[in-house]
Amino acid sequence: MIANYGFKDGSGDWYVTIDTDKCNGCGKCVEVCPEKILEVGPDEIDIFREEPVAFVKHEERKKIRYHCAPCKPGYGSEPPPCAAACEPRAISHSDGWKACFKDSHQ
Amino acid sequence: MIVAGIDVGGKNVHIVIKKDGQIIGKGTSPTGIKKAEAVEALYEQVLKQAGLTRKDVECVVATGSAAKRVAFANGSIADAAADARGVIKLFPNARTVINVGAEEGRSIKVSPEGKVLDFAVNDKCAAGTGTFVEAMSRALEVSVEEMSKIALDSTKSIPMNAQCAVFGESEVVSLIHQKTSKPDISRAVMDAVAGRVGSVARIVGLEKDVVVVGGMAKNAGFVDSLQNNIEMPVTVPEDPDYIGAIGAADAALSGVIE
Amino acid sequence: MVQQGKPVEFWRWPETNWVNPDIDWKKGKFVTAGVDVGSVSTQAVIMVDGEFYAFGNTRTGSDSPNSAIKGMGYTLEKTDMKIDNIDYCIGTGYGRVNVPMAQQAVTEISCHARGANFMYGPEVRTVMDMGGQDCKAINVDDRGKVLNFIMNDKCAAGTGRGMEVFADLIHVPVWEVGPRSFQISKEPPMISSTCVVFAKSEVVGLLEQGVPENEIMAAYCSAMAHRIMELLKRLGVKEKFVITGGIAKNEGVVKRLEKELGIKTAEQAWANLQYRKKNYPFDTQLAGAMGAALFGQALLKMGKAKSARKPGIVE
Numbered sequence: 001m002i003a004n005y006g007f008k009d010g011s012g013d014w015y016v017t018i019d020t021d022k023c024n025g026c027g028k029c030v031e032v033c034p035e036k037i038l039e040v041g042p043d044e045i046d047i048f049r050e051e052p053v054a055f056v057k058h059e060e061r062k063k064i065r066y067h068c069a070p071c072k073p074g075y076g077s078e079p080p081p082c083a084a085a086c087e088p089r090a091i092s093h094s095d096g097w098k099a100c101f102k103d104s105h106q
Numbered sequence: 107m108i109v110a111g112i113d114v115g116g117k118n119v120h121i122v123i124k125k126d127g128q129i130i131g132k133g134t135s136p137t138g139i140k141k142a143e144a145v146e147a148l149y150e151q152v153l154k155q156a157g158l159t160r161k162d163v164e165c166v167v168a169t170g171s172a173a174k175r176v177a178f179a180n181g182s183i184a185d186a187a188a189d190a191r192g193v194i195k196l197f198p199n200a201r202t203v204i205n206v207g208a209e210e211g212r213s214i215k216v217s218p219e220g221k222v223l224d225f226a227v228n229d230k231c232a233a234g235t236g237t238f239v240e241a242m243s244r245a246l247e248v249s250v251e252e253m254s255k256i257a258l259d260s261t262k263s264i265p266m267n268a269q270c271a272v273f274g275e276s277e278v279v280s281l282i283h284q285k286t287s288k289p290d291i292s293r294a295v296m297d298a299v300a301g302r303v304g305s306v307a308r309i310v311g312l313e314k315d316v317v318v319v320g321g322m323a324k325n326a327g328f329v330d331s332l333q334n335n336i337e338m339p340v341t342v343p344e345d346p347d348y349i350g351a352i353g354a355a356d357a358a359l360s361g362v363i364e
Numbered sequence: 365m366v367q368q369g370k371p372v373e374f375w376r377w378p379e380t381n382w383v384n385p386d387i388d389w390k391k392g393k394f395v396t397a398g399v400d401v402g403s404v405s406t407q408a409v410i411m412v413d414g415e416f417y418a419f420g421n422t423r424t425g426s427d428s429p430n431s432a433i434k435g436m437g438y439t440l441e442k443t444d445m446k447i448d449n450i451d452y453c454i455g456t457g458y459g460r461v462n463v464p465m466a467q468q469a470v471t472e473i474s475c476h477a478r479g480a481n482f483m484y485g486p487e488v489r490t491v492m493d494m495g496g497q498d499c500k501a502i503n504v505d506d507r508g509k510v511l512n513f514i515m516n517d518k519c520a521a522g523t524g525r526g527m528e529v530f531a532d533l534i535h536v537p538v539w540e541v542g543p544r545s546f547q548i549s550k551e552p553p554m555i556s557s558t559c560v561v562f563a564k565s566e567v568v569g570l571l572e573q574g575v576p577e578n579e580i581m582a583a584y585c586s587a588m589a590h591r592i593m594e595l596l597k598r599l600g601v602k603e604k605f606v607i608t609g610g611i612a613k614n615e616g617v618v619k620r621l622e623k624e625l626g627i628k629t630a631e632q633a634w635a636n637l638q639y640r641k642k643n644y645p646f647d648t649q650l651a652g653a654m655g656a657a658l659f660g661q662a663l664l665k666m667g668k669a670k671s672a673r674k675p676g677i678v679e
Contacts, residue, residue: 001510007518008595009270010230010558015514015598045474045510047659048668062269062518066305075309094598100226100309139569209562231519232561241561271561272520272529273497 001046004094005056006064012096014065016056016082020045022090025052029082029091035060035067038082054090065096074098110152110163111355112145112179113188113348114170116209117236118321119145121152122351123163124359131156132348141175149178167358169350171210183357185350186214186225192353193317194220196343201313204332204340205349206303206322208236213307226309232271234302236322241271242295245278246288250325253292257327260293274298292327300331307336316340319349381420382645383442387412389449394664397450398475398656399435399466401428401459404496404524404610406435409653410443410450414661416639418443419650428459436465452669454656458498467669470659472652473502473513479655480606481508483646485635489602492592493651494611496524499592501599508655514599520560522591524610527617529560530584533567534577538614545581545616552579554586563587585616592617593624604630608648 006015020043027040037060043049060067071080073093078084083091108130113120114137123131133152138144153159160178168176169188176182183191185205193203194216203214211234215224228234232241236250243250264286268274274295281291299322307316316338322328323346333340343349389395392412400407402424410418420439424431432455440447447465455463456475463469472493480491486506493500498517502510520526531538552575557563563584570580588611607629611617622628632648634640663669 002512004512004514004598007269007516008522008598009233009519010521010562011228013598044471045513047470047474048662048666061515062267066302069305070308072309097309100228100306139572230557230562231559237561269518270520271559272525 003045003055005061006094007062009065012099013094014068014096015094016064016068017092017094018054018056019090020049020053022088023053023086024088025054026087027054028085028087029054032081032085034070034081037064037067068093069097072097107165107359108158108163109355109358110149110166111188111351111353111358112149112166112168112170112173112176113350113354114141114145114168114172114175115207115321115350116171117207118347119148119170120348120351121145121148122348122355123152123156123158124355127359129352131158132345132351134347137172141172142177145176165358165361167354169354180358183354184222185210186212186222186227188350188353188357189319190214190216190222190353191220191356192349192351193319193343194218195352195356197315197317197341199315200317200341202307202310202316204303204307204316204318205320206234206236206299206318206328207320208240211235211303211306211320213303213310215310215313224310226306228302228306233269233274234299234306236320236325238271238274238299239295239322239325239328241275242278242291245275246282246291246295248288248292253295254325254327256289257292257296258289258330260287260289262290263297264290264294266294266298293331296325296327296331297335299328300335303332304335312336312338314338318342319346321347323347379420379422379438380645380647381418381438381442383418384416384644386642387415387417389417389443389445394661395445395449395451396657396660396664397436397439397453397465398653398658398660399432399453399455399463400457400472400475400652400656401431401435401455401463402457402495402652403498405649406431406457406459407650407653408432408435408439409650409657410439410445411654411657411661414658416644416654418445419645419647419653421647421649424459428462429464431459432463432465452660452664454660456652456656468663470656473500473515474510475652475655475659476500476608477502477504477510477513477655478508478658479651479653480504480608481506482654482658483634483648483651484604484606484630487604487635488606488630490596490599490605491651492596492605492607494522494524494592494607494609496610499523499595501596501601503599503602512599514595516595521558521563522588522595526560527584527588527611527614529564530567533564534571534580536577536581541581541585542614542616544578545585546619547578548576548582551586552583554590555583556587558587558591581616585614586620588617589620589624592621596625601625601627603627606630606648608651612648
């Protein structure tokens with residue numbers, strides 16, 4: 001399952017996407033996230049899934065834009081810490097942060 | 107040499123007229139629906155006050171979200187460039203300029219020469235702009251000016267859950283029903299906007315000195331919340347809302363226009 | 365129809381309840397219930413061995429527990445069943461953790477997917493629910509399992525609330541916006557601001573310029589359709605495409621969305637031909653509660669029900 005956590009507003013798409021078919025529930029993303037927005041636990045969408053899965057905490061979903069900003073997802077070639085730590089490559093970010101950053105014009 | 111800088115923002119027009127680097131006239135008025143007419147009327151008024159006529163002005167540079175509406179301008183410069191120029195003249199040590207206006211918030215990393223190195227912007231969403239505070243002020247039935255002051259008297263910090271101005275209004279109403287004090291609600295509103303502005307600033311990186319400009323810089327409650335959020339002191343120039351116009355006038359003087 | 369009471373406001377649906385005359389619950393093995401507490405309306409559905417037995421659709425009150433109790437009570441009213449006769453109850457929706465009679469809470473995304481699969485049939489691939497304060501789009505497989513989802517509950521644009529704000533601003537009842545948006549000579553450009561607050565200023569500007577009201581409504585409906593479209597783009601829409609919730613009733617938005625997508629929305633009718641023949645009420649708002657009740661059935665059958673306790677109001 002592709003789980004998109006976050007929101008879309010006038011200024012762009014602000015989502016952390018977790019591919020739960022790839023996620024192995026290892027929890028490394030939780031450890032490295034400086035803003036502590038991630039959690040590993042029972043799959044709340046697929047209630048029949050036995051294995052734990054990573055997801056974005058409820059209270060963080062509406063604030064994701066602000067809390068992911070310090071890691072600058074999409075800016076430069078470095079992936080943000082959570083994506084870098086994820087061995088099965090289950091985590092990605094939408095392009096809102098990237099679009100919000102504009103190269104200097106002058 | 108006499109030059110003019112015109113900043114046409116989402117809510118207000120600001121005009122500055124400079125003679126040999128000195129400000130000799132300035133004025134502001136609401137942008138309104140008919141932007142071109144508002145600019146025209148204000149320009150005439152500012153010229154008159156300075157004892158000038160249109161012919162005396164050698165170069166006019168426009169900036170702001172509706173810069174293109176200034177038909178008589180000789181050119182325009184980007185908002186961020188105008189902010190950078192306007193600020194660096196006043197504060198040579200400024201490295202980060204945060205501009206929070208009615209409809210937009212941006213953070214700019216500037217070079218010692220006043221060049222834009224990087225910038226990040228929050229637009230097309232009222233959260234993190236002056237419009238958000240205005241909407242909350244209507245719900246709270248307290249003027250923005252008053253909110254700005256009483257926010258400083260708040261004794262406890264309450265996080266706002268709503269991120270959207272529309273949902274925020276309902277949240278303010280429910281906070282009122284819960285008998286939350288007006289200073290505490292005002293503080294919550296300022297903290298919310300500061301949180302969003304701070305996060306945009308963190309994208310480009312915060313480097314001292316930080317200068318805050320734009321209409322929201324006149325809001326003491328907001329500036330205080332922003333300082334807490336970014337954990338750095340900030341400087342607010344006199345007339346922070348005129349910075350864009352000053353920068354545009356400076357560009358006219360240097361002949362750097364698009 | 366099964367509707368009772370008078371509609372007071374358009375977005376607050378008339379309260380309704382119904383019981384299936386063809387089922388004797390006493391003969392059933394598993395009786396399960398789903399309670400969906402939304403920001404605007406609360407639904408309860410009771411199922412007997414996976415068959416639709418009863419429902420109640422009520423307005424959400426000031427708090428979730430009372431809304432759930434009211435919704436369940438209203439549903440039971442038509443039956444000869446008591447709350448203790450329900451073997452398992454699942455809460456869902458925005459107030460799901462505050463449903464006193466529920467043994468378990470399941471997110472509305474899963475429940476809507478499961479419910480839509482039951483109601484519209486296994487061919488459903490995309491479910492879009494447009495609520496009063498949120499908007500969610502879900503891709504599902506033929507068993508109603510969620511494959512991909514996207515939700516937006518942060519921003520008012522593209523929600524029922526956004527449409528209400530607009531209706532208030534132009535002083536036109538919200539239910540007239542859709543039909544009137546087609547009474548125009550040519551389709552105007554859409555409102556360019558996404559943010560509802562900025563769109564308000566834009567609309568005021570258009571009104572001051574003397575643009576006819578109907579054209580402004582068309583411009584707003586197009587903007588909303590476009591916005592939903594953008595959300596769907598992230599997900600990828602597949603037929604059968606189902607749209608539920610309050611905005612589903614606004615043809616001004618739905619028809620423009622269908623046009624932009626090039627995909628028609630599915631007919632609002634039971635996939636189950638028996639249900640269709642017997643004229644069982646089909647209310648798209650029931651999808652969440654229906655899905656919750658179905659999950660209850662599945663959990664009981666699998667012996668995975670989390671609590672053996674009978675549903676009842678917990679003090």
